[in-house]
Amino acid sequence: PNVLYWAGATSKSGSCISCTWGYPGGGGFSVNAVDLSSDGDYVAAGETGHSVAYWKNAKTEGNLDWMSTKLESALDVVDVAVSDDGNYVAAVSHSVTGALYYWAGAKALASDPSATWYHELWAGPIFTSIDMSSNGDKVIAGGTLGVYFWSGATGLTGKPEDPSWTYATVSLVEDVAVNNAGDYMAAANDVVTPYVYFFDSGGHPLWDQPYLLDAKVVSISFSGDGGTLAVGTVGSSAHLFDTGFRTPTPAPVGGILVPVNKLEVLAPCLALVGLVGALTAAIAIRRRKP
Secondary structure (H helix, E strand, O other), rough: OOEEEEEOOOHOOOOOOOOOEEEEEEEOEEEEEEEEEEOEEEEEEEOOOOOEEEEEEEOOOOOOEEEEEEEEEOOOOEEEOOOOOOOEEEEEEEEEOOOEEEOOOOHOOOOOOOOOOOEEOOOOOOOOEEEEOOOOOEEEEEEEOOOEEEHHHHHHOOOOOOEEEEEEEOEEEEEEHHHHOOOEEEEEEEOOOEEEEEEEOOOEEOOOOOEEOOOOOEEEEEEEOOEEEEHHHHHHHHEEEEEOOOOOOOOOOOOOOOOOHHHHHHHHHHHHHHHHHHHHHHHHHHOOOO
């Protein structure tokens, strides 16, 4: 029942490395899921007992900034996601009905804040997994009945908020992933029919048919541009996909910056001005002659 954090992890080696900070649990706090921003400075965790915890300035301190317990109808928070700037947090839970919760302005929240918006699944289905784009504006969730997607999530405030689109899968979705820009997303089914699905942000399948795996999926993960998808399954097998699609990245600008010689740039203009002046003077002189 602890959240443990290692700063400067790439410079460490060996076993039993002490963590930079740890948040003690106990009293029913049992961590089910954790997520970290790309710069490592923001942490979100979900736990048994309907709570979501949040840390900012995680690289330098381990002080808990807030813990939300105001999750209506939630039982176990099973997955969480935090945006790269730490300002948006989302979580999904198991309960009598599945529920998704979203906090905007997370860096400014304190104590026990309520979610900015939420969505509940009625009549038995539950959520199993969640992921968000790097800016927090696009959210994808997996559940017992398929995939759910919200666009413009950062600006939603209604309760509940219906998804922008849904996609029915053949069985329970174990995990979902979305690339940094939110252009591409993937979902994977359980052991009954272990398929991997690949979509665009409009919910359109981009592969001719889902890919059939050899075992139940444990987790999936995207590269930042969505071009590479890693899938881990129960047992010893793992899969690495070239999705065939990727978000374009701006091309680097090459060359060397050279100081601009303003005199050289202005020289043609100055010459033209001089020529016009000389011609004007010549015309004026000719007109004065008797």
